[in-house]
Amino acid sequence: MLDCKPASTPIEANHRIKADMGDPVDKGQYQRLVGRLIYLSHTRPDIAYAVSIVSRYMHDPRSTHLNAAYRILRYLKGCPGKGILFSNSRHLSIECYTDADWAGCLDDRRSTSGYGIFVGGNLVSWRSKKQSVVARSTAEAELRSMVSGICELVWLRLLLTELQLYKGG
Template identity: 80%
Template sequence: MGDDEKEIQCLKKMLAKSFEVKDLGHLHYFLGIEVAYGMQGIYLCQRKYVLDLLAETGMLGCRPAATPIEQNHRVLADSGDPVDKYQYQRLVGRLIYLSHTRPDIAYAVSVVSRYMHDPRSGHLDSVNRILRYLKSCPGKGILFSNNGHLNIEGYTDADWAGCLDDRRSTSGYCVFVGKNLVGWRSKKQSVVARSTAEAEFRSMASGVCELIWLKLLLRELHLYNGAPLQLYCDNQAAIKIVNNPVYHDRTKHVEIDRHFIKEKLEAGTLQVNYVRSEKQLADVLTKGVCVLNFSEICNKMGLLDIFAPS
């Protein structure tokens, strides 16, 4: 990786003296991920992978769905009768790999992957809902454009007590470099949160770790511009606790996360900003949302389908 074409060519020649290597030129297809180049930038998708998956499961002729999961879904551990565990695990495993370029299905896949040990018919219905959504947009992917800067910013959110089985919350974050989506995650928290602020704190701590990792990576590549990391959260209580050193007994259960985030704030490497809930991009990583919000957030994330008819 580098910006010196002459040095890159010298390195290739040096490697060719010791190893059997072949220069295939620009990347176009790798492990099911398709790469396209255009005036707007570089586009990543897994269209062929999706179509092969739909053909294998017999879902090519299914009725498309507008979202990968229902808005107020009630997926429980005992939803329906037991189904073939091997088939379910294989199908969910393929969806997990697909989520490498499809943050729009990340939350839905995280929900169905919770029941790999004991899949039921209700869980399989949720998997089929994801496949129906993929039928509506098999070529959707991520566009990376040159926006003239490499500022790092992230959005964090948490769905408090969203899991109906054990009342654990779901954390979600998405990270941008130069307005391009480069990282995202949707995961159920390991402990039960006693308040929305606590759930948001745990999500914020995970998001800050990702921001710091990206900062170190850009610094290693001599691309970091020194701008503070920007973190956006829609929970004002969590933001006030971070900025107010007076809280003591109320925050003992999140003391480590609070001190970790506050340390970065005091050092000037991080800025925590409030964002309104309707503009919270991490919403699609923590819960099912309505069609309108889902479509709007996907557009803001840089997700588009270059194969869709104009």
């Protein structure tokens, strides 16, 4: 992959990846690659969603899934300097942003939730996860996403208060 052409995004827009698309590939190789991508996503929130998509198929990987994982590698090649950068903003205001894609998984029609939490303008917590139930509407999928983000937000606020770092209202 050293001579590959860099990609501008970690996954194609409006991707349509399903469980039974493509020919079977080496399961061990796929699992090692995706495992490394999962580890890398702890410091690269920009690939979290794409990694969550390819990690769904670790039990029966196909060529389409491997190509999606390779695209993540091509994206990483194009932006090696990206990552988390913390700056001193002299305030500890907490902000949370959430989103969901309604019925985004073509295999079981479940939605994917995601959130990002900023403390003092610095990203400190993020998550992208498939919802446990099928949402009946976009509003329900978005609500479930907001609930998971708010749960993390409340926990983080309590932690900062306990550490006597947050005195906000």
